[in-house]
Amino acid sequence: MTQHFPPFKIKTYNTLSPSGLEKFPSDRYLIGPGIEHPDAILLRSHDLHQEAIPETIKAVGRAGTGVNNIPVAEYSKRGIPVFNAPGANANAVTELVIAGLLLAARNIPDAWYFTKHLEGDGEELETLVEQGKKRFSGFELSGKTLGVVGLGAIGVKVSNAAAALGLKVIGFDPQLTVESAWQLSSDAIAAGSLDELLARADFVTLHVPLNDHTRHLINAARLAKIKPTATLLNFSRAAIVDESAVLAALESSTLHAYVSDFPSRALLNHPRTIVLPHLGASTVEAEDNCASMVSEQVRDFLENGNIRRSVNFPDVHLPRTEGLRLAIANENVPGMVSQITGILAEHKINIVDFLNKSRGDYAYSLIDINDHIPPPLLARISSIQGVLSVRVV
Ligand SMILES: NC(=O)C1=CN([C@@H]2O[C@H](COP(=O)(O)OP(=O)(O)OC[C@H]3O[C@@H](n4cnc5c(N)ncnc54)[C@H](O)[C@@H]3O)[C@@H](O)[C@H]2O)C=CC1
Numbered sequence: 343m344t345q346h347f348p349p350f351k352i353k354t355y356n357t358l359s360p361s362g363l364e365k366f367p368s369d370r371y372l373i374g375p376g377i378e379h380p381d382a383i384l385l386r387s388h389d390l391h392q393e394a395i396p397e398t399i400k401a402v403g404r405a406g407t408g409v410n411n412i413p414v415a416e417y418s419k420r421g422i423p424v425f426n427a428p429g430a431n432a433n434a435v436t437e438l439v440i441a442g443l444l445l446a447a448r449n450i451p452d453a454w455y456f457t458k459h460l461e462g463d464g465e466e467l468e469t470l471v472e473q474g475k476k477r478f479s480g481f482e483l484s485g486k487t488l489g490v491v492g493l494g495a496i497g498v499k500v501s502n503a504a505a506a507l508g509l510k511v512i513g514f515d516p517q518l519t520v521e522s523a524w525q526l527s528s529d530a531i532a533a534g535s536l537d538e539l540l541a542r543a544d545f546v547t548l549h550v551p552l553n554d555h556t557r558h559l560i561n562a563a564r565l566a567k568i569k570p571t572a573t574l575l576n577f578s579r580a581a582i583v584d585e586s587a588v589l590a591a592l593e594s595s596t597l598h599a600y601v602s603d604f605p606s607r608a609l610l611n612h613p614r615t616i617v618l619p620h621l622g623a624s625t626v627e628a629e630d631n632c633a634s635m636v637s638e639q640v641r642d643f644l645e646n647g648n649i650r651r652s653v654n655f656p657d658v659h660l661p662r663t664e665g666l667r668l669a670i671a672n673e674n675v676p677g678m679v680s681q682i683t684g685i686l687a688e689h690k691i692n693i694v695d696f697l698n699k700s701r702g703d704y705a706y707s708l709i710d711i712n713d714h715i716p717p718p719l720l721a722r723i724s725s726i727q728g729v730l731s732v733r734v735v
Pocket residue numbers: 406407408409428429431432435491492493494495496497514515516517518519522549550551552555556559577578579603620621622623624
């Protein structure tokens with residue numbers, strides 16, 4: 343039995359690296375921003391909360407890490423996996439965080455602005471330089487303490503790079519994984535609590551996802567724990583800090599400076615902020631990595647039903663056998679597998695290979711069969727209470 347691929351349709355938002363889009367063979371995929379009735383969506387930071395979920399959609403691929411721009415819970419309820427590219431842009435963000443530390447410590451943006459607007463040349467220019475430069479005198483990173491909140495893909499790399507620059511690193515992550523712990527520099531030490539980290543650090547850098555637990559993680563009460571000489575860096579998401587509390591702390595000199603990758607008018611207007619245009623992942627390498635990783639995942643899902651690195655469904659992948667495959671997403675409740683396999687048995691369909699896994703409220707099965715699938719069978723499986731999506735691939 344040969345596999346037949348319909349032309350899959352992929353709707354894109356944002357600019358995605360061609361090295362990712364090239365993963366989709368042009369004879370089997372239609373891709374672009376104007377695609378209607380898409381099988382999959384590929385995007386970066388575009389906000390999907392404002393968009394109706396297309397009836398035809400089977401997968402969403404986020405060419406990046408944060409999925410707060412996607413209504414993941416709504417997609418989950420429809421049995422639709424949301425994929426992201428964990429770690430694929432971690433190096434790009436890390437390098438910009440290190441740049442952020444240096445920009446703040448050495449007053450580089452103000453110094454650069456000053457130099458760029460100097461007039462004259464030769465001796466006259468030299469005099470202006472020597473008169474002006476004392477305003478921008480900074481301090482060294484070596485020996486200072488960096489507090490890293492969130493020790494995932496980015497937090498670990500930032501910690502290790504900072505330790506190599508001579509900073510003392512103190513980290514906080516209540517859900518630190520074994521994998522991250524293995525990668526973390528042995529020079530980094532664990533803080534017992536976020537408040538302890540805030541009290542000890544000269545720089546605090548945030549590397550947590552935005553969710554209901556981390557929204558305004560840094561608020562007025564937490565800012566009160568931070569040293570007045572400290573600099574706060576936010577390359578995670580704007581809403582992880584309470585911006586008005588940060589501005590108040592800067593005004594009252596209980597916080598030295600704020601470096602953020604997320605502009606707002608109030609931040610841009612403040613003299614002790616350094617604000618970048620959400621530039622963390624904007625390198626050729628990271629854009630290639632993210633788009634390639636997520637495109638491969640989405641393609642494997644559309645063509646084979648395999649799930650790798652989804653944020654809402656378990657990892658379920660099987661090598662293809664001869665024949666057809668049923669890919670079924672369902673609520674993680676008792677009796678689902680027996681109902682599905684019971685229907686197959688009633689139709690005298692033999693299972694060649696089978697894999698079922700669950701994650702939280704949801705479960706997913708791949709069922710390989712070496713037979714044709716009568717249409718009523720699909721309708722019966724779809725009608726089982728708790729079955730969210732059924733595909734033949
Ligand atoms: N500025 C930019 O362009 C980019 C920003 N990001 C942001 O950075 C975030 C982190 O990215 P990754 O490190 O790749 O993600 P990750 O998932 O590898 O790591 C996040 C870590 O945060 C920890 N965490 C969660 N809640 C916490 C809390 N309340 N306190 C302390 N730790 C907590 C988790 O246990 C996990 O280890 C993303 O979710 C995204 O919002 C990511 C890439 C680019």
